[in-house]
Amino acid sequence: MTAEGATRTTGPERPEGKAGGQNGGQDGETRLTVWVALAANLAICVAKAIGGIIAGSPALLSEAAHSVADSINEVFLLASVKRSRRPADTRHPFGYGKERFFWSLLAAVGIFVTGGCFSVFQGVEAFRSGGGESHSGYVIGLIVLFVALLAESVSLLRAVLQVRRAARASGRGVAAEVRAGRDPALRTVLAEDSTACLGVILAMAGMALHMVTGEVAYEAGASVLIGVLLVYVAYVLGKQARTQLIGEAVDPGLQGEIRALLESQPEIDTVTSLLTMRLGPDSALLAAGIDLTAGYDSETVEDAMVRIRTDLQERWSELNQVFLDVTDAGSARRTGVRLPRPQG
The missing domain is CATH 3.30.70.1350 (Cation efflux protein, cytoplasmic domain)
Structure with a gap:
């Protein structure tokens, strides 16, 4: 019998446990990175909210909303890592790997609604109302933001170190690894922490200028900029998640x-x-x-x-x-x- 009579299509024998075992170590590292980010955001969120209420600062309250969005998103990402490792079954013969992409899309929506839209709203309201200032309150707010910047930097450093290890393992540069971004949980944490550090710097600048000049426009503008930055990050993350959900080639x-x-x-x-x-x-x-x-x-x-x-x-x-x-x-x-x- 020749090859002309051979079976036309051959498929794989499904490797049992491959999805969960071979890359379990990397998933464990990703979970730790997300947990570090979640712990930092929960602590920072409370501090920012209290400081924002005391200082009457729209920029600080915008940053508190940013931290709330990030905390919710980290819960989504932890769920995505766990749910994506469920074994294949008759209804999902190719497994649940795309759960990662679905939950990262929800995280992007969370950043857009909870973080971006609220921050822009706070800034617009500050422009309209004119705002008040309390010197002691603003000093407290600046201290809170400085501590938040340190905590966000620790979380960002953790995510960057994981990206560097992944880059070495794949033989790519760090920038190329970030662009490749196959792990949406890690990519989202990296984007969130980078945006959080930049947002804190903007909020500190706006508060300091408001305190020195007495012009609320500086702080309101900082709040709007934070919102626009969050909307842009949400758009980029959502676009990537959409591409992966539709079906992206290697x-x-x-x-x-x-x-x-x-x-x-x-x-x-x-x-x-x-x-x-x-x-x-x-x-x-x-x-x-x-x-x-x-x-x-x-x-x-x-x-x-x-x-x-x-x-x-x-x-x-x-x-x-x-x-x-x-x-x-x-x-x-x-x-x-x-x-x-x-x-x-």
Whole structure:
């Protein structure tokens, strides 16, 4: 029996526990990073709210709203890490990896509504009302913000260190790793903490200028800027989550390496199609159409498909769903060619 009679499609034997075991260490590190951010935000939120009420500061109250949004989002992110590791079942045969993307989208919405919109509202209200000032209250507010900046910096440092370790492991630079951002929980914490540090600096500047000049416009403007910054961050995070939820392919460089490996196999004559989709931060699906070299019998082809699939998964562990479809490259090309109409 020749390869023409072989099974047309081969799929993976589902690797049990792969989703949770192989990358459990990285998930544990991500959970710790989120817990550090949550603890910092809860403490800072209370301090900012008390200081904002005492000082009557719109910028400080905006920062308190920012911390509330961040705290809620960290709860979402902790839920995403846990829920995404549930094993595949009959209703979700590819697992629950996309839970990460869903919860990161909710986090982006939380930043937009709770943080961004409230901050802009506080700033506009301060412009309208004119605001009052209390020297002692503003000193308290500035002290609270300075302590908040230290706490946010510690949380940001934790997230940056994890990104640097991930960058070393993947052989990329830190900037490239941030752009790649396959773990939405880590990416969200990094964005939140970076924005929080910048927001605190803006709030401190606005409060200080208000205290020195007596002009509430400085502080109201700082509150509006904080809101605009949060809206922009929410937009960027939401756009990334949307792309991943719809179905994002793996990196073009990785696609090229996969194609090169397939084309290097003696049993494969041509790779007619190569489709990929991320199923989670460390999980991806590969569906490739291949045209076989003539002369192999069905048993040899089946053994080759198993070997090729194993090679792919050993080299790229994220490819835990691999499907190889045996096609005829000549037929595939002919379907796109219009035959000339007979004359006469």
